[in-house]
Amino acid sequence: MLEQRLLEKAIGVAGRLIAVEPFGEGSIARFTVDSGEHAGEWFVDSSKQAVPVETGFVIRSRDGVVVARIWKHPLDPRLPALRTAVDPERIARISAAADSSGPVEAKVLAYRPGRRAVVRLTQHGVHLFVKVVRPGEAEDLAAIHEACRAAGVPAPEVAHWSPAGVVVVRDATGTPGPVAAARMPAGELLDAVDALRERLLTVETRRIARASVGSRVDWHVDRMAGGLPGRASDAQRLLPALLEHVRREGPPRVVHGDLHIGQLFFDGGEVSSVIDVDTAGLGDPADDSAAFIGHATASAARNQAAGRDGDAAQLRAIADAAADRWLRDPHTTALTVLHLLGHGIRAAERAPGAAELLLDRALELARVAAR
Structure with missing residues (x-):
């Protein structure tokens, strides 16, 4: 692929492709170099979007137009605070300045290049979560956390934020969703999720939620x-079936923006915490339904492909119950198909069996027969 050739041109090593995410006019591809002087994670950005400061290689066309930017983690040019958030020495100095002694462990839990990262800091058994965003976005992120809490949506408490692009939140309370799902009937769990979604509708915000998966139909296919x-022909046959139904129906409402079982914690049959409200705002309620069903279906497929039949069956039951409850129109179904494709794209490199299962389910939902 082009991104791999560009990486090899820059550092002399092609690397191993891990993931690709749409970004701007192109994408950001993640590669791993396993050994040698360039060992680590590398990113090739073909978005053509400007950055405040260059932090890696810049490849230009003959007329000087930027073709790609290439950097090594954690030197993301759009997330300058990421370097500090994962540097043990810098974290130790910050901790000492706050009169807190003892080792601090930093672990990157999530990273979407160019967009955001989540780093867990652990000291004396207590967790804090550092959300690294683009400079200027931190105040908005802190505000949506507080707006959610004011409306009774149990988002984590914000402990600190900085205009440099850092928001620090406290740990969630309750039993993690994947654990609770093994103990709660699917209907009871979905009742709790529905109650949370009703509370989200009362959040006072003008913030725009994360872009709908329906905005990148061609890319996903x-x-x-x-x-x-x-299976390329099967995937391509989905395109006409999706394009007709992806446009949002009705006015925007407040949604989570990335709702799935891993974002939820439960206590007493209710959602006690909901994390990653970074994506929340005015958007399409069908996206939350589709994201939840897509994630549960993908988790079931990964477990099935790995031979964990019991876990797969449990997750499939949740996905099926959610589909029975929320897939009431072609629009929500189309968005769910796109979420399945998104999970399938990520699975294709390391778990092609799971990717095939997800494509099969996408075809089934879209009522498109496989060749």
Whole structure:
């Protein structure tokens, strides 16, 4: 692929492709170099979007136009605070300045290049979560956390934020969703999720939620076709079935923006905490339904492909119950198909069996027959 050739041109090593995410006019591809002087995670950005400061290689066309930017983690040019958030020495100095002694462990839990990262800091058994965003976005992120809490949505408490692009939140309370799902009937769990979604509708904000998955139909279909070349024709046949139904129906409402079982904690049959409200704001309620069903279905497929049949069956039951409850129209179904493709794209490299299962389910939902 082009991004791999560009990386090899820059550092002399092609690397191993891990993931690709749409970004701007192109994408950001993540590669791993396993050994040698360039060992680590590398990113190739073909978005053509400007950055405040260059932090890596810049490849230009003959007329000087930027073709790609290439950097090594954690030197993300759009997230300058990331370097501090994962540097043990810098974290230790910050901790000492706050009159807190003892070792601090930093672990990156999530990273979407160019967009955000989540780093867990652990000291004396207590967790804090550092959300690294673009400079200027931190105040908005802190505000949506507080707006959620004011409306009774149990988002984590903000302990600190900085205009440099850092928001620090406290740990969630309750039993993690994947653990609670093994103990709660699917209907009871979904009742709790519905109650949370009703509370979200009362959040006072003008913030815009994360862009709908429906905004990148062509990209998802093309990447799925490329990830499973033997099933490319099946993936491409989804395109006309999706384009007709992806446009939002009705006015925007407040949604989570990335709702799934891993974002939820439960206590006494209710959602006691909901994390990652970074994506929350005015958007399409169907996206929350689709994201939840897509994530549960993808988790079931990964477990099935790995031979963990019991876990797969449990997750499939949740996905099926959610589909029975929320898939009431072609629009929500189309968005769910796109979420399945998104998970399939990520699975294709390391778990092609799971990717095939997700494509099969996408075809089934879209009522498109496989060749």
